[in-house]
Amino acid sequence: MTGDADHLLPSDTPVTLIDAHGHPVADAGRALPDDAALRRALASLITARRLNDQAYALVRQGRLAVYPSSHGQEACQIAAAQVLDEGDWLFPTYRDTAAVVERGVDPVEALTLLKGDWHCGWDPYEHRVAPHATPLATQLPHAVGVAHAARLRGEPTVVMALCGDGGTSEGDFHEALNFAAVLKAPVVFLIQNNEYAISVPLARQTAAPSLAHKGVGYGLPGERVDGNDVAALLSVLGNAVIRARAGEGPQLIEAHTYRMQAHTNADDATRYRAAADVEAWTGRDPIVRLSAYLSIDETAFRAEAERVAEHVRDGLNRDIEPDPAQLFASVYSSPTPQLREQAAQLADELDREVAAR
Amino acid sequence: MTGDADHLLPSDTPVTLIDAHGHPVADAGRALPDDAALRRALASLITARRLNDQAYALVRQGRLAVYPSSHGQEACQIAAAQVLDEGDWLFPTYRDTAAVVERGVDPVEALTLLKGDWHCGWDPYEHRVAPHATPLATQLPHAVGVAHAARLRGEPTVVMALCGDGGTSEGDFHEALNFAAVLKAPVVFLIQNNEYAISVPLARQTAAPSLAHKGVGYGLPGERVDGNDVAALLSVLGNAVIRARAGEGPQLIEAHTYRMQAHTNADDATRYRAAADVEAWTGRDPIVRLSAYLSIDETAFRAEAERVAEHVRDGLNRDIEPDPAQLFASVYSSPTPQLREQAAQLADELDREVAAR
Amino acid sequence: MTRHEKLSMAQALNRALRDALSDDPTVVVFGEDVGPLGGVFRVTDGLTAEFGEDRCFDTPLAESGIVGVAVGMAMNGMRPVVEMQFDAFAYPAFEQIVSHVAKMRNRTRGRVALPMVIRIPYAGGIGGVEHHCDSSEAYYAHTPGLHVVAPSTPADAYAMLREAIASPDPVVFLEPKKLYWSKEEVELGPRPPAIGRAVVRREGTDATLIAYGPSVPVALEAAEVADREGRSLQVVDLRSIVPFDDETVCAAVRSTGRAVVVAEASGFASVSSEIVARVTERCFHSLAAPIRRVTGFDIPYPPPKYEHLHLPGVDRVLDAVDDLQWEDS
Amino acid sequence: MTRHEKLSMAQALNRALRDALSDDPTVVVFGEDVGPLGGVFRVTDGLTAEFGEDRCFDTPLAESGIVGVAVGMAMNGMRPVVEMQFDAFAYPAFEQIVSHVAKMRNRTRGRVALPMVIRIPYAGGIGGVEHHCDSSEAYYAHTPGLHVVAPSTPADAYAMLREAIASPDPVVFLEPKKLYWSKEEVELGPRPPAIGRAVVRREGTDATLIAYGPSVPVALEAAEVADREGRSLQVVDLRSIVPFDDETVCAAVRSTGRAVVVAEASGFASVSSEIVARVTERCFHSLAAPIRRVTGFDIPYPPPKYEHLHLPGVDRVLDAVDDLQWEDS
Numbered sequence A, B: 001m002t003g004d005a006d007h008l009l010p011s012d013t014p015v016t017l018i019d020a021h022g023h024p025v026a027d028a029g030r031a032l033p034d035d036a037a038l039r040r041a042l043a044s045l046i047t048a049r050r051l052n053d054q055a056y057a058l059v060r061q062g063r064l065a066v067y068p069s070s071h072g073q074e075a076c077q078i079a080a081a082q083v084l085d086e087g088d089w090l091f092p093t094y095r096d097t098a099a100v101v102e103r104g105v106d107p108v109e110a111l112t113l114l115k116g117d118w119h120c121g122w123d124p125y126e127h128r129v130a131p132h133a134t135p136l137a138t139q140l141p142h143a144v145g146v147a148h149a150a151r152l153r154g155e156p157t158v159v160m161a162l163c164g165d166g167g168t169s170e171g172d173f174h175e176a177l178n179f180a181a182v183l184k185a186p187v188v189f190l191i192q193n194n195e196y197a198i199s200v201p202l203a204r205q206t207a208a209p210s211l212a213h214k215g216v217g218y219g220l221p222g223e224r225v226d227g228n229d230v231a232a233l234l235s236v237l238g239n240a241v242i243r244a245r246a247g248e249g250p251q252l253i254e255a256h257t258y259r260m261q262a263h264t265n266a267d268d269a270t271r272y273r274a275a276a277d278v279e280a281w282t283g284r285d286p287i288v289r290l291s292a293y294l295s296i297d298e299t300a301f302r303a304e305a306e307r308v309a310e311h312v313r314d315g316l317n318r319d320i321e322p323d324p325a326q327l328f329a330s331v332y333s334s335p336t337p338q339l340r341e342q343a344a345q346l347a348d349e350l351d352r353e354v355a356a357r
Numbered sequence C, D: 001m002t003r004h005e006k007l008s009m010a011q012a013l014n015r016a017l018r019d020a021l022s023d024d025p026t027v028v029v030f031g032e033d034v035g036p037l038g039g040v041f042r043v044t045d046g047l048t049a050e051f052g053e054d055r056c057f058d059t060p061l062a063e064s065g066i067v068g069v070a071v072g073m074a075m076n077g078m079r080p081v082v083e084m085q086f087d088a089f090a091y092p093a094f095e096q097i098v099s100h101v102a103k104m105r106n107r108t109r110g111r112v113a114l115p116m117v118i119r120i121p122y123a124g125g126i127g128g129v130e131h132h133c134d135s136s137e138a139y140y141a142h143t144p145g146l147h148v149v150a151p152s153t154p155a156d157a158y159a160m161l162r163e164a165i166a167s168p169d170p171v172v173f174l175e176p177k178k179l180y181w182s183k184e185e186v187e188l189g190p191r192p193p194a195i196g197r198a199v200v201r202r203e204g205t206d207a208t209l210i211a212y213g214p215s216v217p218v219a220l221e222a223a224e225v226a227d228r229e230g231r232s233l234q235v236v237d238l239r240s241i242v243p244f245d246d247e248t249v250c251a252a253v254r255s256t257g258r259a260v261v262v263a264e265a266s267g268f269a270s271v272s273s274e275i276v277a278r279v280t281e282r283c284f285h286s287l288a289a290p291i292r293r294v295t296g297f298d299i300p301y302p303p304p305k306y307e308h309l310h311l312p313g314v315d316r317v318l319d320a321v322d323d324l325q326w327e328d329s
């Protein structure tokens, strides 16, 4: 063991390339992504915002059971997906629907489970997007396993593993980062620090100088980035992906952002934070900032965003008749005798019900 | 959050005050404990060594079921106990019998469970020593809880929580350190890094610059200390206890030492490490080093050590007749009807057995 | 002095916590979002405001840490009441619960007691998504050293939580989520103990329904319907799974000679298996038919659209009753 | 071609791992001390030397991490076989096992299979200290989505581990510690499947003993003794707890009309409760007496000096058999 840890510690402040007013930051020490990349990001940001707001509205209309929105965090969502190659993997949480969709998953599929169906909706192998994980931080060791398996087979896969600030307190966060570091697995851990875990503010979650400071304890580099600056995110995450692919091992990146809405529709954020705190963050909006920098009017991208919103509305307004047999179909590769018996019992009940009508 | 983490990082090399040859280290930047304290430590080191070796021998004689020895790690054991006040708490692992005994627990009581009885043997409240924990790192959150409860009541208690290098990989290590830091609980976490977790060497356990570097990720100071130098341990741990008592919160200390024997008597260390590696560490023995520094012949303390060894032999050679009723007596504050039924069944069986003889 | 108030189960639990915090300075409440938010089900509503941050506080997001810290606090003179946010989110704490909470008293020969309560909003019926509706009682009930209880009414919720907090033993306190909003008149004074005591909720002569927690209202409704169809069903509410009240349950079953166990959890190796096994062992010759179980299927808890298919409902209970071999054979 | 060799159960398991590693390049073995040490029970002896560090490796000491990483590797084309060092040390992985291992296939509509094996040296009888002798099968058996098996002979150990590794479903593979050193002639070629198939180990006409894993030899010995006393006991070895072989078990019980379940685990809400419940449900009118259970007590597993009092032994099994109401009543 060596005492030299400096190269593993994050910078004192988060990397920002475009400030809240849309001005490039002088002396950022990193090149800005080119305009084409930023235009592409802006288009996606606007669609992601529309998706978030459409989904939220659909909860109110009873078409979704619950929706944890990433409104305000779209820069993290889009950058996390855009820096990946086709053969890479994304491991999302429940809040990362926008990233899942940016990766190519049909938004209606992406909302399947949140609608009230019994499975995640998409085929994880089609776009290499894991089913989203709700038990916090449990997806992180999975991400390490996928990366390690790829490395054993000599494939150039990199895995992007998402996690919230609250999730960093769980034991699985610790175990995953440690395994990744020891195995030198090509994983980029991205913490979206949105300052809250439901009602619990960051200060009650950790006393660390920053969440990125957790890296050094595992021997992996930590970095901090402005989570509302998609240019900085593309640069920092892009770099991390390149290094991971080159065999330099895992990295930990903390994106500082803010949860603009309640935890989910079921939450009442007024019980634990002031409206003014939220207000303060509207000035740092990732979309406003990027369109100012690019001098592009958002409306240029509205059509696509509306198309997606309409697709989501259509998809979710279509009622899917529950198919009882499906309850038993995928518990095992083939149902156990016990499940066959239970499925038959249910089928019989339903038949009798129909007959009695 | 602040990016300033320097004061939380450990020194580049472990703190040493007396080197392997018994010479004081120049420019150590810390005062040596006074000779009286060091003499007291030496006496205890010698007794601890004797206890370790006696217990190990008793396993071979079938008087103990198993004994994880701290032979070679006695400096950590003795310092951890000696820096505490009477009202403080010690949380040991299975390897920390010597520390438990140094804290005042009768060595025969301390070996009760390892002998094959159904309870830890000592009264945890008498000397404020928790029952030792076997499931790794699980004792660490308990230590935090004891400390936090004391703080809530305004008591000046400090808790010394012991853990091995392997134990640092468990989720509970992470959760405990984080809780301690957020609650500012007066806990000193002491990792005895003896380079092995059974057969697994440190390099497969972590890629961190040092285990003490894990502190910064929780916002608590980490320090490294030579685990075979009782003077350095008394200084570093003593200081940590003072700071914790003063309300400065928890600290993480990594003592670098070595497991000189097999994991337990049941282990065969030749399968995974070379005899030469072990040899290299005999030159750093904590007892040799301290007696050289104090220019004291160990024999001065042999009598007391032998007295303890004899007490242990006597105590463990006495057969305690298992008392079947005890199996049910302490599962709950009073046995459930189910347990009363089962106890009666067992009693009846045993009665019939006796009658049949 | 006994007071009465009309309260929902969530309010009754909140009142129990408030009264315990008032009466006993060693009681502390902590967990995720139990502070200013008042818990996702508002069971801890107002406690931080009323008793201060030292008595009711939010912790970092780590269930094993929460339970482990509670163990330490209980070792050191406090009576912690911790909340696991949802049933499935108690699993990270499983090692702490099984290897420490359940065993501490025993492995210290009774010297270290752990007077602590682990509150778990549990089971389904509220349209929750995956991981939010598990019936996890079997995991705890199978683990010696824990008390495991589940109230089915606001009055029991109040009294049993007070009793659990006062208990010298650790209690896993299962709160049926779907009953949080059920209301009734609640007696706020001392009551006879309920932990370890089942209660007959409805008298009946033809068969006995045995239920606990969220399944008690289902059993009662089934009995109501059966009554209209001319069959008299007795309903026993266990309240306490561990300790188990063999006396009340067996007396009930012997009085009717037939029984159906109703529980939401998957049936395999469950509490309902235990009930069937132990009642059969004890009442075999009083039974006119094998005891039937109406339980969740042996599948992961299904999402909102499907839960009505999975949960034991009145029809399924009545089908099971019909199956109790009423005809001479 | 079928080969035969005399092997202990530990050797048979080792051979199964070696053969699987040889036959299938996607098989990987990992856990604590499974590398150079060869596992604390030497089940992975020599694998790292033979197959290299990529195929058999030591991990950091973190069970949730081990199982979680295995989930990811299984998602990505591998067949991980992980070792939990002892039964009680699998508890930190409980959330991963219950919320992911058991549910992944279902929550992806069958698209993501997890062909992985969790090997757990389990149960008692070896004079182990606390946390080293838990019979934890009920926790897994109650969790839908897992296969749960326990061999009782070296031959079954070899065949069932091969089958478990080849299975597209996750398997919790319980290895009775006290049988690691039992030896027999083992057939190393293909065999009919054993997962989901109970087997009659001994024919008998008066009553049926139902056992699995470490209790099978106890049941066989009891049958031997009973035979000398003039009573003919049949012995069924479940081998597989989930799936459960109702057909074989019920046919056996119907043939004798009496049954005793033998298992080391605490009885409350256990696999043995389930066996009593389901066999009674299915064979009620064939039963001349209630099915009896001989299980561990509902106490934490006791330490070496006391385990003989706790474990189901031959005498206790025969007492239970005597209790099966042989006299006309």
Ligand SMILES: Cc1ncc(C[n+]2csc(CCOP(=O)(O)OP(=O)(O)O)c2C)c(N)n1
Residues within 6 Å of the ligand: A095, A134, A135, A136, A163, A164, A165, A166, A167, A168, A194, A196, A197, A198, A259, A263, C032, C061, C085, C089, C092
């Ligand atoms: C193991 C576990 N415990 C508790 C929960 C309940 N829960 C869901 S989201 C949440 C807060 C998570 O906060 P954070 O990780 O910061 O993510 P964010 O919601 O802010 O994106 C909690 C406590 C859970 N999902 N999993």
Ligand SMILES: Cc1ncc(C[n+]2csc(CCOP(=O)(O)OP(=O)(O)O)c2C)c(N)n1
Residues within 6 Å of the ligand: B095, B134, B135, B136, B163, B164, B165, B166, B167, B168, B194, B196, B197, B198, B259, B263, D032, D061, D085, D089, D092
């Ligand atoms: C949760 C858990 N997993 C596995 C074990 C088995 N085990 C006992 S000691 C040990 C190695 C521990 O190494 P370390 O923490 O370095 O302590 P040391 O034995 O070196 O003092 C292991 C794996 C355990 N006791 N607890």
Ligand SMILES: [Mg+2]
Residues within 6 Å of the ligand: A164, A165, A166, A192, A193, A194, A195, A196, A197, A198, A259
């Ligand atoms: Mg957050």
Ligand SMILES: [Mg+2]
Residues within 6 Å of the ligand: B164, B165, B166, B192, B193, B194, B195, B196, B197, B198, B259
């Ligand atoms: Mg070690």
